[in-house]
Amino acid sequence: MSAFLTLIGRELRLAARTGGDALTLVLFFVMVGAVVPFAIGPDRTLLAKLAPGIVWIAAFLSMLLGLDRLFRADEDDGSLLLFRHAAIPLEAVVAAKVIAHWLLTALPLMLASPLLAVLLSMDVAGWERTLLSLLLGTPALTAFAAIGAAVTVSLKRGGLLAPVLILPLSIPVLIFGVAVVAAPEGSGSALLFLSAFSLVSVAFCPFAAALALRVGSE
Amino acid sequence: MNGQNPLLTVENLALSRGERRLFEGVGFTLAPRDLLLVRGPNGAGKSSLLLTLAGVLRAEAGRIDWHLEEPPKLHVLAHSPGVKSRLSLAENLGFWRTLNGPTGLSPEAALDAVGLAGLDGLDAGYLSAGQTKRLALARLLVSDRPIWLLDEPTASLDAAGDSLVARLVADRLASGGAVIAATHNDIAGATQTLTLGGPA
Numbered sequence: 001m002s003a004f005l006t007l008i009g010r011e012l013r014l015a016a017r018t019g020g021d022a023l024t025l026v027l028f029f030v031m032v033g034a035v036v037p038f039a040i041g042p043d044r045t046l047l048a049k050l051a052p053g054i055v056w057i058a059a060f061l062s063m064l065l066g067l068d069r070l071f072r073a074d075e076d077d078g079s080l081l082l083f084r085h086a087a088i089p090l091e092a093v094v095a096a097k098v099i100a101h102w103l104l105t106a107l108p109l110m111l112a113s114p115l116l117a118v119l120l121s122m123d124v125a126g127w128e129r130t131l132l133s134l135l136l137g138t139p140a141l142t143a144f145a146a147i148g149a150a151v152t153v154s155l156k157r158g159g160l161l162a163p164v165l166i167l168p169l170s171i172p173v174l175i176f177g178v179a180v181v182a183a184p185e186g187s188g189s190a191l192l193f194l195s196a197f198s199l200v201s202v203a204f205c206p207f208a209a210a211l212a213l214r215v216g217s218e
Numbered sequence: 219m220n221g222q223n224p225l226l227t228v229e230n231l232a233l234s235r236g237e238r239r240l241f242e243g244v245g246f247t248l249a250p251r252d253l254l255l256v257r258g259p260n261g262a263g264k265s266s267l268l269l270t271l272a273g274v275l276r277a278e279a280g281r282i283d284w285h286l287e288e289p290p291k292l293h294v295l296a297h298s299p300g301v302k303s304r305l306s307l308a309e310n311l312g313f314w315r316t317l318n319g320p321t322g323l324s325p326e327a328a329l330d331a332v333g334l335a336g337l338d339g340l341d342a343g344y345l346s347a348g349q350t351k352r353l354a355l356a357r358l359l360v361s362d363r364p365i366w367l368l369d370e371p372t373a374s375l376d377a378a379g380d381s382l383v384a385r386l387v388a389d390r391l392a393s394g395g396a397v398i399a400a401t402h403n404d405i406a407g408a409t410q411t412l413t414l415g416g417p418a
Contacts, residue, residue, distance in 0.1 A: 006316040010305070017304040078298025081274065085294060087319040087361075217274050 003088045004096050011100030014073075021069060025062045026108045032058035033116035044121045051120035052181035055130050056137075056174055058116065059109050063138065064163035064170075066105045067145035070097060071153040071213070080153070080213065090213065095206040098146045106138035126181065133180035136191065139198040140173045143205035150209035154216035173197060224249045224285055225365065225396050226271075231280035233266055240266055241414050242279070248398065250364075251391045254410045256400040262415030264400035268294070268367045271398065291318075292365040297373075299354035303343030307334060307353055310342050311360050318361035328356040333382060347374040355386060364395040372403050 015022055036054050037047055074080040083093045110131060117127040147169075148162035155161065176197065179190035224247045232242035240263030248254055256264045269275045271282060272294050301310055311325035322328070329335055332352040337345075342353060351374050358366060371383045384406045387397050391407065399405055 003317045003319075006313060010302075010313050013309075014302060014304055076298075077302065078296055078300040079302070081272075081296055081298070082294065082300045082314070082357075083317075084274065085272070085292060086317045087291070088317070218276055 003086065004092055007093060007096035008100045008103075011097060012103065015100075015104050021066070022104050022108050025066045025105055026112045028065060029058045029062040029109050030112055030115055030119075032061060033119050037119065048121050048123070048126070051117070051122045051126065052130055052133075053178050054120060055113065055116055056133070056177050056181075059106075059134055059138065060141065060170065060174055062109055063105055063141045063145060064167070066101075067149045067162055067166075068152075070101050070146055070149040072149075075153045081217070084214075090210040091206040094146060094150070094209045094213070098142055098202070098205060098209075101146070102139060102142040106134070106142060109138070110134050129181045132191075133177045133194065136180070136194045136198055137173050137177040140194075140201045141170055143198070143201035144169045144173075146205045146209045147212065150212035151216065153213065225252075226285065227281075227283045228271075229281045229283075231267075231270070231282065232278045233263060233270055233275065234278050235263075235266060244280070244412070244414070246410060246412055248396050248410075250394045250396055252396045252410060253387060253391055253405065253408045254396075254398045254412060255405060255408045256398065256412050256414060257402075258414035264414060265297070265369050267414065268296075268369050268398065268400055272367055291363050292367060293358045293361070293363045295354055295358065295366065295368045295371055297369060299350050300357065301342045301345075301350055301353055303341065305342060306339050307342055307345075308338035310353065311356055314357045315360040318363070320360070321362040322360045325356075325360060328359040329353075331359055331386075332356045333378070348376060348379060351375055352379065352382070355383070358386070366390055366395065366397045366399075368397060368399040368401070370401060371399055372401060372405075 033054055036050070040046060040050070071080060074083070084090055086093060113131055113134065114127065117130070122130070144166040145162075148166035151165060152162040173194070176190045176194040180194055226248040228247075229245045230242075231244040233240045244267065246254060256267060258264055266275060270277050272292065300314075305313070307329060308325045311328055315322070315325060323331065326338060329338060332355050334349060334352055334356065342350065345353060355371070366387075372380050375383065380403065387399070387405055388407055390397055
């Protein structure tokens, strides 16, 4: 267990030292939201209607952009090879990295979401539902990102391939994520679907990603 | 061979990378206190043999039998050092110590043993290639594991570094471990030599 926590701590510490990365994603997230009103025009009711979808698209793209750094640095400096002989199994290493990745990519987006809510003239209730849907949906996105990153880590320039690979997998998350926000009345089923999606994908992704890492290094 | 139960038996091992057959019919037995030197020209498959033994590459034919628990916990020293440049030396070692099991020296003692004493707080990114290699060697000391697979352990080290590697290997052997080293330089105390890619 201490190895697991140390691994998460190391990822967070490295991100804090390197800076930049997490901040860049947040800026990208806010930027997408900030550009939309210029493109659509200053129609407040239309903006408020589109806001949940825009927030989800912005979050979706930010998460896709950030996924390559999940394993890339460890592959480059040889740590990934050494993880295979750690005292904990590779699956646990992947699980720890997925948790750290969620803390470093999804959590900052949620913290920045009030800014986007203001830019898109959402009301407080709408923002709360968006936050809830992001909280429930981003674990699934992180899980798929881990699988995509693991499959492409052995390719020197897999950066853009991975998002294309996992896009079809992630579409249901987008559908149910927006459904949670868009239908406040009786949206219980979308909420449950989204939660189930996240739980299942997070449970399976360490095994799938670890398998991909093992096969990929041959 | 010194009459003890072997740690590892390899029989008739063959490996190809891409379309090219690197080696075939490789076999040896490793007992405690054995130092096996793997020799051969560049591209003969020395690193690939070590990666196969480490379970990273899959052999095309042959048998690798660790007479230990499966999968074997061993230390691999590869070309990439596994060092994070933005973490300090002590943090790097502390991380691997927790991840691999805190069964060896403390990070400070390990740094002292490889000649990097007093640099604990320095970012590893400021180290020279030789110092980075020494830091990678220190990783082998913070967690106690009987078997070491070393790929070019003396590359980019100075003369003092060469004798440091020889000393660390001798210590490992003295405590009942075994070492397989792919190298172009001699390491004192070798009990076996395996030459890959003979004069073809």
